[in-house]
Amino acid sequence: MRFQATLALLASLSLSSLASTVADVEADLQNIATQTTTLDNAINAFPNTGGSLLNALAIHNDAVNLGSAIDKGTSDVNGAPKPFSEADGTTVLQAVQAIEPTILDTLTVIVQKKAAFQGLPIGGIPALVLQDLQNLNASTFKFEAALISAAPTDLIPTATTIESAINSAFATAIAAYSS
Ligand SMILES: *[C@@H]1O[C@H](CO)[C@@H](O)[C@H](O)[C@H]1NC(C)=O
Numbered sequence: 001m002r003f004q005a006t007l008a009l010l011a012s013l014s015l016s017s018l019a020s021t022v023a024d025v026e027a028d029l030q031n032i033a034t035q036t037t038t039l040d041n042a043i044n045a046f047p048n049t050g051g052s053l054l055n056a057l058a059i060h061n062d063a064v065n066l067g068s069a070i071d072k073g074t075s076d077v078n079g080a081p082k083p084f085s086e087a088d089g090t091t092v093l094q095a096v097q098a099i100e101p102t103i104l105d106t107l108t109v110i111v112q113k114k115a116a117f118q119g120l121p122i123g124g125i126p127a128l129v130l131q132d133l134q135n136l137n138a139s140t141f142k143f144e145a146a147l148i149s150a151a152p153t154d155l156i157p158t159a160t161t162i163e164s165a166i167n168s169a170f171a172t173a174i175a176a177y178s179s
Pocket of ligand 1 (some may be wrong): 134137139141170171173174175
């Protein structure tokens with residue numbers, strides 16, 4: 001029993017000290033890019049009238065998957081050695097810059113689709129979209145803070161500019177679904 005308890009303790013210690021690397025963060029950003037594109041495509045494809053509940057629920061699913069991908073990114077940034085080197089920081093920043101337009105498009109088009117979601121024969125979808133937006137906003141806030149805390153000093157202004165643009169797009173979309 002004692003021996004097993006010691007083993008369990010050792011296992012949990014080694015798990016909790018497992019560090020991540022910048023390569024993990026780059027892989028996470030790849031995944032976030034893929035999931036963002038999937039979500040953006042699904043939202044753009046949702047028809048302005050006559051959309052199906054199935055497609056609306058698929059959008060919800062895509063949003064949940066994106067949230068998990070972002071949360072994994074946050075925990076890997078938090079587990080990686082900081083600050084990132086200049087080269088790594090630049091690679092990470094460029095990956096984020098590459099995703100930014102898709103995030104902004106998603107948040108713009110979701111607002112344009114509110115009437116389409118309201119028009120579905122089953123209610124509750126706009127409320128579900130609002131909840132997804134709030135969850136994604138919260139996950140994104142944490143990821144942004146983690147990335148900025150890891151960024152080399154000279155890259156922080158650019159990172160902060162991206163952060164502001166994304167946060168303000170979230171605020172606009174959340175406001176549209178809150179009224
Ligand atoms: C987005 O999330 C952050 C952190 O949880 C929160 O402070 C902010 O108010 C949220 N934005 C909106 C528009 O709800």
